[in-house]
Amino acid sequence: MRTTAKSSSSSSAPRRQPADPVLERVKGPEDLAGLDTAELTALAAEIRGFLIEKVCAVGGHLGVNLGVVELTIALHRAFRSPHDVLLFDTGHQSYVHKILTGRGAGFDVLRRNGGLSGYPSRSESAHDWIENSHASTALSYADGLAKAFQLRGELSDGSGDPARRHIVPVIGDGAMTGGLAWEGLNNLAGAADRPVVIVLNDNGRAYAPTIGGIATHLGGLRAEPRAQHLFTDLGLAYVGPVDGHDIAATEQALRAAAALGKPALVHVLTTKGRGFEPAECDEADRMHAVGVVDPHTGAPIKPPKKSWTEVFGEQMSAIGAERSDVVCVSAAMVLPVGLGEFARRFPERVFDVGIAEQHAVCSSAGLAAGGLHPVVCVYSTFLNRAFDQVVMDVALHKAGVTFVLDRAGVTGPDGASHHGMWDSAILSVVPGLRLAAPRDPARLAELLREAVAVDDAPTVIRFPKAVAGPDIEAHTRMNGVDILYRAAGRPLDVLIVAAGVTASTCLAAAEELDRLGIGTTVVDPRWILPVNPHLTHLADRHRLVVTVEDSVRSAGMGTALAQACADAESTTPVRVMGLPQEFLAAGGREEILEGAGMGVGDVVATVVDGLQAGPRIALEAVPELLEIPEVSQVAETAQIPGTAPISDVTQPPGTTTQLPETTQLITTVRTTNGEARQARSSPRH
Numbered sequence: 091m092r093t094t095a096k097s098s099s100s101s102s103a104p105r106r107q108p109a110d111p112v113l114e115r116v117k118g119p120e121d122l123a124g125l126d127t128a129e130l131t132a133l134a135a136e137i138r139g140f141l142i143e144k145v146c147a148v149g150g151h152l153g154v155n156l157g158v159v160e161l162t163i164a165l166h167r168a169f170r171s172p173h174d175v176l177l178f179d180t181g182h183q184s185y186v187h188k189i190l191t192g193r194g195a196g197f198d199v200l201r202r203n204g205g206l207s208g209y210p211s212r213s214e215s216a217h218d219w220i221e222n223s224h225a226s227t228a229l230s231y232a233d234g235l236a237k238a239f240q241l242r243g244e245l246s247d248g249s250g251d252p253a254r255r256h257i258v259p260v261i262g263d264g265a266m267t268g269g270l271a272w273e274g275l276n277n278l279a280g281a282a283d284r285p286v287v288i289v290l291n292d293n294g295r296a297y298a299p300t301i302g303g304i305a306t307h308l309g310g311l312r313a314e315p316r317a318q319h320l321f322t323d324l325g326l327a328y329v330g331p332v333d334g335h336d337i338a339a340t341e342q343a344l345r346a347a348a349a350l351g352k353p354a355l356v357h358v359l360t361t362k363g364r365g366f367e368p369a370e371c372d373e374a375d376r377m378h379a380v381g382v383v384d385p386h387t388g389a390p391i392k393p394p395k396k397s398w399t400e401v402f403g404e405q406m407s408a409i410g411a412e413r414s415d416v417v418c419v420s421a422a423m424v425l426p427v428g429l430g431e432f433a434r435r436f437p438e439r440v441f442d443v444g445i446a447e448q449h450a451v452c453s454s455a456g457l458a459a460g461g462l463h464p465v466v467c468v469y470s471t472f473l474n475r476a477f478d479q480v481v482m483d484v485a486l487h488k489a490g491v492t493f494v495l496d497r498a499g500v501t502g503p504d505g506a507s508h509h510g511m512w513d514s515a516i517l518s519v520v521p522g523l524r525l526a527a528p529r530d531p532a533r534l535a536e537l538l539r540e541a542v543a544v545d546d547a548p549t550v551i552r553f554p555k556a557v558a559g560p561d562i563e564a565h566t567r568m569n570g571v572d573i574l575y576r577a578a579g580r581p582l583d584v585l586i587v588a589a590g591v592t593a594s595t596c597l598a599a600a601e602e603l604d605r606l607g608i609g610t611t612v613v614d615p616r617w618i619l620p621v622n623p624h625l626t627h628l629a630d631r632h633r634l635v636v637t638v639e640d641s642v643r644s645a646g647m648g649t650a651l652a653q654a655c656a657d658a659e660s661t662t663p664v665r666v667m668g669l670p671q672e673f674l675a676a677g678g679r680e681e682i683l684e685g686a687g688m689g690v691g692d693v694v695a696t697v698v699d700g701l702q703a704g705p706r707i708a709l710e711a712v713p714e715l716l717e718i719p720e721v722s723q724v725a726e727t728a729q730i731p732g733t734a735p736i737s738d739v740t741q742p743p744g745t746t747t748q749l750p751e752t753t754q755l756i757t758t759v760r761t762t763n764g765e766a767r768q769a770r771s772s773p774r775h
């Protein structure tokens with residue numbers, strides 16, 4: 091079957107709603123059955139108007155969903171969800187599905203804390219079988235479900251038995267560039283007795299036009315549907331290509347595929363951004379996803395401030411001009427990761443490999459072996475997929491590959507799957523790997539250059555989805571550790587170790603702690619993993635260490651430092667602050683950080699609590715403390731302009747830090763000859 095794409099009548103503003111909107115009559119997918127052709131056409135227009143109005147107001151995946159309006163209506167007419175299983179790959183195109191399954195009212199709080207998720211969500215609806223957002227998974231889910239339903243006698247066999255279920259994964263052409271999709275396809279195609287209806291939503295783009303042989307092949311099928319094609323060669327029935335904006339034709343194709351009783355692929359052609367002129371004309375990505383934008387022009391409402399992504403893009407471009415051996419690798423996200431300028435200036439040195447993070451990493455090991463220095467630019471959450479390649483193909487081979495992880499830490503509206511909170515944990519176990527977290531734009535520039543200078547190990551730079559704040563100058567740098575704050579005239583009560591952008595929170599906390607009379611030192615190790623050995627020396631000099639990082643606290647910089655301190659027989663307690671080992675919901679970045687106990691007040695409270703709970707030494711009882719040689723060494727190197735050197739603020743004999751409560755008075759100290767010794771002092775009341 092072949093249909094011709096209708097020309098789109100696009101608008102640049104929400105359409106006026108008719109007096110008796112069809113959409114209001116559609117409370118669930120079952121209400122679609124009774125609609126005639128004119129009503130279905132009106133419904134599609136109303137849904138488009140709804141999407142433009144709502145998504146422009148709150149932000150979200152606009153162009154993506156405008157492209158699947160008719161396809162989603164056809165899917166819900168051809169199949170009986172949730173009895174039949176609709177699986178939206180990546181899940182960013184599920185807005186129309188949400189509208190048709192009774193969730194339209196939630197769009198005012200789309201992607202907000204407690205609001206409607208931007209992706210399928212099982213807690214929202216029985217119509218959502220999976221809650222994905224990482225691409226290329228739907229065919230594997232479909233394969234597993236088909237096997238389960240077959241064993242349970244529930245899988246459709248094409249006979250039309252209403253008790254049996256169809257499984258219908260909907261996957262984009264971009265997602266088809268991911269290796270996992272082909273692993274799923276291989277299994278589906280090899281099981282002639284497990285009919286699954288694969289819907290390939292081909293709009294020719296991921297963000298940018300889809301790359302590689304698959305894209306070429308799909309383009310060939312668009313031009314000449316009767317051409318030899320690999321889907322039938324693999325064993326799948328092929329239906330299409332069909333105009334995905336023609337509801338009747340698409341529904342008919344879906345029904346035909348379902349009746350075959352064997353695995354089939356329906357090739358549906360759609361236009362990303364369909365019906366909204368600013369999106370249809372947007373060369374970059376057809377307004378794939380937007381912030382809050384004008385519903386008429388598509389222009390951002392607030393002029394965006396310079397983001398970490400932009401700072402990185404500028405620096406990367408400058409490095410590209412300095413070093414002809416530096417190349418960049420992106421997994422279908424050249425513009426979102428900030429490589430636009432680099433790509434414009436050095437097009438031959440940017441490789442878009444498709445949505446293929448594993449391949450991005452492994453092929454970068456090849457680029458390094460070939461004498462280049464690759465910089466792999468991905469969102470933090472998507473690196474999870476390529477962990478094995480980081481370990482085996484980069485680290486084991488001592489390949490000089492730099493990873494730049496955008497969207498590290500709390501991201502915000504995309505919710506649980508998109509927070510880049512696992513990178514430090516998984517990378518902390520990779521031998522030889524160095525991980526840096528810049529606290530400000532100047533450090534990003536500096537660390538990126540340090541990273542690309544390493545040619546015998548993986549290096550990683552992580553930064554968040556946020557506005558890049560002002561530079562925070564250090565008072566001094568000691569053995570690679572930046573000393574950001576040292577309370578003048580106060581004892582060495584607490585060492586706060588700030589990872590990357592948590593520096594500003596820690597500095598605000600230090601000022602508050604100063605008001606409480608607590609002697610605080612704030613340092614930024616810049617390279618947060620592996621642990622800089624100097625940190626354990628600094629830890630030794632303080633009564634308490636508090637580490638702060640915007641990644642999961644159970645394994646990262648803090649736990650590594652605690653372990654290093656224990657290995658060095660330091661008795662200074664280490665309190666680790668970071669994100670809980672939980673899936674964090676959507677919301678504003680600051681809101682989520684506060685909710686996770688990562689605010690200024692939380693740092694202050696942790697310090698106060700730690701000092702109250704930890705060991706206290708009245709120094710007259712332990713005169714050896716003052717003889718520890720490193721103290722004077724620290725004093726030599728650590729003088730901070732405008733503040734006292736660290737040795738000057740070490741407590742003189744006979745003094746104690748003024749904290750309000752009675753505390754434990756036994757501790758182990760290291761003496762000048764390196765012995766660990768238990769020291770007792772009399773309680774202070």
Ligand SMILES: Cc1ncc(C[n+]2csc(CCOP(=O)(O)OP(=O)(O)O)c2C)c(N)n1
Nearest residue numbers: 223224225262263264265295296297422472
């Ligand atoms: C593993 C992974 N890498 C990157 C992304 C980011 N991403 C989201 S949508 C998208 C493009 C998807 O293209 P396609 O599957 O064709 O869907 P379309 O947006 O065109 O409907 C990308 C790269 C992702 N979600 N998952």
Ligand SMILES: CC(=O)[C@@H](O)[C@H](O)COP(=O)(O)O
Nearest residue numbers: 180182223379426497504555
């Ligand atoms: C679906 C997906 O993974 C991307 O579209 C992602 O939502 C983009 O996130 P940003 O908006 O942070 O670029």
Ligand SMILES: [Mg+2]
Nearest residue numbers: 262263264295
């Ligand atoms: Mg696509």
